[in-house]
Amino acid sequence: xxxxxxxxxxxxxxxxxxGYAAAFRAADLGIEVSLIDPKEHPGGVCLYHGCIPTKALxxxxxxxxxxxxxxRWGLETGELKVDVGKLRTWKEEVVGKLTRGLGQxxxxxxxxxxxxxxxxxxxxxxxxxxxxxxxxxLDFEYAIVATGASARELPGLEFDHELILNARxxxxxxxxxxxxxxxxAGYIGLEMGVIYQAMGSEVSFAEATSGxxxxxxxxxxxxxxKERRQLLKDVRFNTKVVGAKKKKSKLAIDLENxxxxxxxxxxxxxLVAIGMQPNTKGIGLDRAGVQINEQGxxxxxxxxxxxxxGIYAIGDITGEPLLAHKASHEGRVAAEHIAGKKxxxxxxxxxxxxxxxxxxxxxxxxxxxxxxxxxxxxxxPWSASGRATTMGAKHGVTRLIVDAETYRILGAGFAGKNAxxxxxxxxxxxxxxxxxxxLELTIHPHPTLSETIMEAAEMVYGQATHAxxxx
Numbered sequence: 001x002x003x004x005x006x007x008x009x010x011x012x013x014x015x016x017x018x019g020y021a022a023a024f025r026a027a028d029l030g031i032e033v034s035l036i037d038p039k040e041h042p043g044g045v046c047l048y049h050g051c052i053p054t055k056a057l058x059x060x061x062x063x064x065x066x067x068x069x070x071x072r073w074g075l076e077t078g079e080l081k082v083d084v085g086k087l088r089t090w091k092e093e094v095v096g097k098l099t100r101g102l103g104q105x106x107x108x109x110x111x112x113x114x115x116x117x118x119x120x121x122x123x124x125x126x127x128x129x130x131x132x133x134x135x136x137x138l139d140f141e142y143a144i145v146a147t148g149a150s151a152r153e154l155p156g157l158e159f160d161h162e163l164i165l166n167a168r169x170x171x172x173x174x175x176x177x178x179x180x181x182x183x184x185a186g187y188i189g190l191e192m193g194v195i196y197q198a199m200g201s202e203v204s205f206a207e208a209t210s211g212x213x214x215x216x217x218x219x220x221x222x223x224x225x226k227e228r229r230q231l232l233k234d235v236r237f238n239t240k241v242v243g244a245k246k247k248k249s250k251l252a253i254d255l256e257n258x259x260x261x262x263x264x265x266x267x268x269x270x271l272v273a274i275g276m277q278p279n280t281k282g283i284g285l286d287r288a289g290v291q292i293n294e295q296g297x298x299x300x301x302x303x304x305x306x307x308x309x310g311i312y313a314i315g316d317i318t319g320e321p322l323l324a325h326k327a328s329h330e331g332r333v334a335a336e337h338i339a340g341k342k343x344x345x346x347x348x349x350x351x352x353x354x355x356x357x358x359x360x361x362x363x364x365x366x367x368x369x370x371x372x373x374x375x376x377x378x379x380x381p382w383s384a385s386g387r388a389t390t391m392g393a394k395h396g397v398t399r400l401i402v403d404a405e406t407y408r409i410l411g412a413g414f415a416g417k418n419a420x421x422x423x424x425x426x427x428x429x430x431x432x433x434x435x436x437x438x439l440e441l442t443i444h445p446h447p448t449l450s451e452t453i454m455e456a457a458e459m460v461y462g463q464a465t466h467a468x469x470x471x
Contacts, residue, residue, distance in 0.1 A: 004136035008034040010338060011126055011140040013118045013283065016044020018315030018327030019146035020102060026335035027109040034112040034138060038131060041103035042113070045148055046324045048095060049168040054191055056094045057171070058355050060087060061198035069392055082199050088173040114138075120284030123308055127284075142310050142338050145290070145298065146331065147283060149276035149316035154183065157244055157272075163251050164244065165271045167192060177201050177268035181253060183241050185212040185232075187354040189273035190224075193231050194356050196271075204234040204267070206241055206255055208274075213354065217364050219379065219399055223415035224358055226395040244270065278317045295319065302344040303337040304330050312338070326350050349411070349430040351423040359423040362411030362430045363401055374404040378436070380456040382416050384467040387447040393417040398452035400426075400436060402460055407435040412453070422449055436460040 010026050012019045015037035023035045023042075039048060046052065064080060071077060106113050116130035118138070126138040151166035153159060161169035167188050176199045182189045185207040193203045207214075212232065213221050225232055236255060242262075243254035251270055256262045278297050285292065289308040293299050297319040304312045312334040315327030329347065336343040349362035368375045382388035382396030396416020402409055412426035429439060439457035444450045455464035463469060 004134070005139065006034070006128075006136060007139045008032055008112065009140070010034070010142045010144065010335075011036065011118070011138055012144045012146060013037075013126070014044065014146035014148060014315075015039065015042035015113075016146060016148050016315065016327065017046050017324040018148075018331040019044065019144065020106070020331075021328040022144050022146065022314060022331030022335045023111050024105065024109060025332045026338065027111050029335065029339040029341070031335070031339055032112075033109075034114055034140070035106065036114045036116060036118040036126075036128065036138075038115060038117060039099070040115065041099040042106055043095075043099040043102055045150075045168070047099050047102070049171060051324055052098060053091050053095055053171045054167070054195070055355055056091045057087070057173075057195045057198075058191060060090075061194050064198045073392075082176075084173055084176055084199060087199070091171075091173070118283065120288035120290075123288050123310065140310075143288075143312070144304075144331070144334050145283070145285070145306075145311065145313040145317060146315050146327070147279040147317055148327075149278050149322055151272065152275045152277050154241055154272055154274065157241070159272070163246060163269055165269055167271070167273060170196075170271050173199075179267045180204070181206060181251075181265070181267040181270045182273060183270060184208075184273035184275070185235065186214065186273060186275070187352075189271070190228075190231075190354060190356055192271055192273060194228075197231055202234075203231060204236070204265075205232070206236045206239045208238070208240050210237050213358070215366070216358075217360060217366070217399070217413050219365075219397060220358050220360065220413050220415040223395045223397055224354075224356065227357060227393075227416070241270070276316065276322055278319075280317060293319075302346060304334040304345060305337070321350055321352060323350065323352065347431070349427045351427045353420045353423060355420060357396075357417055357419050358413075358415045359419045360411065360413040361423050361427045362409070364411055364413065365399075365401060368401055368410060373410070375410065376402050376404050376407075376460060378402070378456045378459040380452045380459060380464055380467060382449075382452060384455075384464075385447075385449065385452050386466075387449050387451070388416060390447065391417055396449075396452075398422065398456045400439075400453070400456045400460065402436050407437065407460060409434050409436060409439070414452075416449075418449060422453060425450065425453060 009032040012035045020042035023033045026033050118126045180201045185205045197203050238258040242256045245252045290306045298313040314330035316322040333345045351361040353359040378400045380398045393416045399413040401411035409429045414422045436457040444454045458464040
């Protein structure tokens with residue numbers, strides 16, 4: 001039987017936020033596109049098992065927190081109860097609506113969407129194994145690798161998705177454990193901790209470093225520790241999981257701190273959130289001549305080209321930061337370069353958000369110091385913000401990092417309720433080359449959290465309207 005063959009101008013492997021953004025942009029520019037992914041619709045891990053379901057559940061957690069706070073202020077309600085079945089259904093409805101919408105946009109753009117897996121056989125051909133069992137080869141002029149990343153496992157402790165979970169299996173909400181140990185107090189671990197605490201779990205953390213959100217601005221994480229005292233009441237810092245055994249329907253987990261002290265603690269489940277690893281294996285990159293660096297990622301240039309002519313790579317597979325919006329931007333750059341447009345990937349700032357009240361963009365204080373920059377830092381406490389006070393967000397802070405000579409905005413950080421709503425303005429300011437005076441002279445609406453950016457900018461030059469610098 002003759003081998004089935006197809007041809008396409010552009011083949012994109014992976015239909016997550018990077019892959020589908022690249023496909024849509026390429027199709028809009030008149031390029032013939034084949035988009036390959038096992039899922040029914042585009043969306044990738046972000047929409048199916050990551051960003052979107054997590055944020056849907058965090059919104060539920062936020063509402064519960066708001067109600068509990070309002071009860072202290074005078075709202076009279078009965079006992080709050082959680083129907084996990086209804087919550088799961090709502091989360092799945094959100095995911096279904098958004099992924100179906102992407103499926104419709106794919107059809108409307110006449111993109112050839114192939115449900116299956118793709119493996120390079122050489123620099124211009126893919127072997128496609130479709131979900132329905134049919135295989136064929138796909139010849140291409142250009143290819144974009146957008147296969148993303150997956151959760152790292154603890155050495156010797158594989159995910160069984162029953163007792164040892166990753167974020168994906170934890171989001172399935174099969175049941176709510178009475179006692180949950182989260183390994184890793186980074187953004188995934190903290191967000192999942194908030195979700196499970198809101199559903200009724202007693203949450204504990206084991207973190208290998210000395211603090212939450214390793215590498216982040218201490219002024220921001222200090223706010224989180226104050227605002228999230230209940231969540232972080234049981235954190236074992238400088239501690240690693242060195243073993244775990246099933247004990248009836250629970251886990252006996254062996255923990256060891258930096259001094260070698262060991263303990264065994266019993267939990268109903270363990271959620272491992274110790275980082276991500278790029279999905280470079282099993283897709284034939286070696287046969288396509290694509291080089292992988294020592295960290296396991298694919299090196300790319302400013303156009304997102306790999307070392308192999310005609311093959312591009314975008315998103316998590318190209319390295320930090322592993323963020324959906326970074327992948328989408330890279331995808332559009334790659335598509336435009338393939339179409340012959342003048343373009344390049346050169347962001348001055350990429351915003352990062354932990355959706356429990358923390359966001360930052362541009363340079364952090366530590367990054368600026370490592371680069372040897374002479375900087376000024378202006379911090380405005382939310383205790384002096386009218387809007388933050390009305391929200392009960394008394395521990396929040398807005399920080400601006402500016403060049404000491406030019407006052408150009410280099411970075412910004414926010415901590416407190418709805419911090420994510422502020423980071424876009426600061427990112428735009430950095431991209432536009434704004435100085436602190438531009439933010440100071442921009443009239444911000446009152447009363448809003450956005451005023452804290454204006455007042456932080458005022459503090460760069462002296463004193464803010466609603467706060468005094470310590471002398």
